[in-house]
Every structure is written in structure tokens, then in C-alpha cells.
Amino acid sequence: MQSEQRSSHLSSRSPASAWLSAQLPNSVKLELERSAHRFETFSPKINRRLTFYRRCALDQWILIESDPEIRTFCERPGFVQFRDQPCLADSWVSYADRQELVILPTPLVDVDAEPATLEDGIAIRVVQTAQLTASRVWIDNWRRMLPSIVTTRRLLQQSLLHAIHQFTATPRQLQSIEQEFSGVDQALVRASVFWLLHAGLVRAPQLRTDTLSSSTLFEAMEGCS
Missing domain, CATH: 1.10.10 (Arc Repressor Mutant, subunit A)
Structure with a gap:
């Protein structure tokens, strides 16, 4: 993982992009061992309970939750093709004038997953550990x-x-x-x-x-x- 923050845009168009452009995406449920870490919380911004499985995901949610410019969001919105492999996006966030997907360090990769197709202008933002530390x-x-x-x-x-x-x-x-x-x-x-x-x-x-x-x-x- 490179040290600088990167943004990229996926350019293809498809009806599959509706999960990002026309309606709120649904959170992907992960099947993990019972011993896996779970962080349960509640979001005032979207008025529902959330579950995270990594400390960095919890920390990133707090940054999203505390940003008044973000109107709404969804955790684990789906898989996207990123760096030549299907990666689970950690968050989808929506601002007044744009949307973006957030990917955290060491994203979950599933080679059998079918990546969604995104509309032009939806950025993928990579958050580095150093940014969370700062x-x-x-x-x-x-x-x-x-x-x-x-x-x-x-x-x-x-x-x-x-x-x-x-x-x-x-x-x-x-x-x-x-x-x-x-x-x-x-x-x-x-x-x-x-x-x-x-x-x-x-x-x-x-x-x-x-x-x-x-x-x-x-x-x-x-x-x-």
C-alpha cells in the first residue's frame, strides 16, 4: 500500500450502478467466526445500528459521522474492482455534490465476488493508517x-x-x-x-x-x- 492518499475514477456505465446513484446501497453482511472482533454502535446521522469488524473501520466511521458535510453513508456497500481485484468498499458516502467510496488499508478481497459498475465521477478514496493516526x-x-x-x-x-x-x-x-x-x-x-x-x-x-x-x-x- 502506497503512503499517499489516492483517488481514482471508474468510467464504465451500467444499470448495476443504480445501487450507488439511484438509491442507498445495502450493507454487505460478513460471515465471520464467532471469535472475530465486533464493534457495535449507533449512527445518529442515519439513525440505525452499525457493526464493524475492524478498529480502523470504526475509526473511519467516526470521521464520517462527525463530518456535517456528509449527508448520508453506508458501511460495506459492495465489491468494486480495485487494483485488478474485487475489493469490498468499506464505506459509501454522499455529499451535496458528489459521492465517493472509501477503502481502508488491507481491504477484504473476494476473487469470487462480482464487482459493481460505477458511474462516472464516483471517486475511490484510499485512507491510509497514517491518516487515521493523525x-x-x-x-x-x-x-x-x-x-x-x-x-x-x-x-x-x-x-x-x-x-x-x-x-x-x-x-x-x-x-x-x-x-x-x-x-x-x-x-x-x-x-x-x-x-x-x-x-x-x-x-x-x-x-x-x-x-x-x-x-x-x-x-x-x-x-x-
């Missing part, structure tokens, strides 16, 4: 924040979300936000902050370099309301 702080922070979003997703009030968003028009530390809304269940206040970050309505650049703490700054994104 995002370790961000990934670990989201591993702490996502459970809060999931467990409170049916309890968050639009009025509280709006008030916190307005309050963070000026950068605010997490502890300052909690103090401002001290009359509200603090678990809901914190989860609301994390939900706003997940939705791309606030930003917190510190989370890419520093561990989440009460002093982490959150700031409303300009033009978002």
Missing part, C-alpha cells in the same frame, strides 16, 4: 461525545438548541455554556452542544488537537441559524 485526538473526542448524542436524541428541545446556538455567537467554553443554562439538566445542555457540533452549526477546532474538557471552546458557525 486524527486520533478528534476520533477519541467523538467517541466520548457520540454516546451523549445517542442517549438524549429524543429528549433535546429545539428551544434549548437555539438558545445555546445564540449564546455561542461569541466563543464560549463548555463550562460557561453549562453555567449559563444551569437551570437545565446538565446532561441535556452538554448533549445539545455536541448535537450542534454534529450538525455543523457550531465549531470547536480545539478538539482536533486537545482532549475534550470543560475549557473547550465552542463557537457558532457564521450564517447558520
Whole structure:
């Protein structure tokens, strides 16, 4: 595997591309030994449970889940012809203006699989181990924040979300936000902050370099309301 990130485009057209262009793909189920590692989680972005079988796949999902520009995704969407062999794509992701397939290091190869045919413009992006390592702080922070979003997703009030968003028009530390809304269940206040970050309505650049703490700054994104 080469060290740099690579993108390529598959150019042939076929009705088989419908699983990517016309509808959401279905996740490929793997038949593995009972002793195989399994990572169970829940995605707020697509509102369903997920199962991963490699730590790097779990980490890549967190990067997908935490990217507000990604509208939807599917894990293990199918096999594609890549580097002259049928490889299982680890993820299909959809942005407002494009789609891409993500392949992680040491992809699963099945010589008997029938690769899907992709439409023009669907990129295959190879994620290297070094890229995941470089995002370790961000990934670990989201591993702490996502459970809060999931467990409170049916309890968050639009009025509280709006008030916190307005309050963070000026950068605010997490502890300052909690103090401002001290009359509200603090678990809901914190989860609301994390939900706003997940939705791309606030930003917190510190989370890419520093561990989440009460002093982490959150700031409303300009033009978002």
C-alpha cells in the first residue's frame, strides 16, 4: 500500500450502478467466526445500528459521522474492482455534490465476488493508517461525545438548541455554556452542544488537537441559524 492518499475514477456505465446513484446501497453482511472482533454502535446521522469488524473501520466511521458535510453513508456497500481485484468498499458516502467510496488499508478481497459498475465521477478514496493516526485526538473526542448524542436524541428541545446556538455567537467554553443554562439538566445542555457540533452549526477546532474538557471552546458557525 502506497503512503499517499489516492483517488481514482471508474468510467464504465451500467444499470448495476443504480445501487450507488439511484438509491442507498445495502450493507454487505460478513460471515465471520464467532471469535472475530465486533464493534457495535449507533449512527445518529442515519439513525440505525452499525457493526464493524475492524478498529480502523470504526475509526473511519467516526470521521464520517462527525463530518456535517456528509449527508448520508453506508458501511460495506459492495465489491468494486480495485487494483485488478474485487475489493469490498468499506464505506459509501454522499455529499451535496458528489459521492465517493472509501477503502481502508488491507481491504477484504473476494476473487469470487462480482464487482459493481460505477458511474462516472464516483471517486475511490484510499485512507491510509497514517491518516487515521493523525486524527486520533478528534476520533477519541467523538467517541466520548457520540454516546451523549445517542442517549438524549429524543429528549433535546429545539428551544434549548437555539438558545445555546445564540449564546455561542461569541466563543464560549463548555463550562460557561453549562453555567449559563444551569437551570437545565446538565446532561441535556452538554448533549445539545455536541448535537450542534454534529450538525455543523457550531465549531470547536480545539478538539482536533486537545482532549475534550470543560475549557473547550465552542463557537457558532457564521450564517447558520
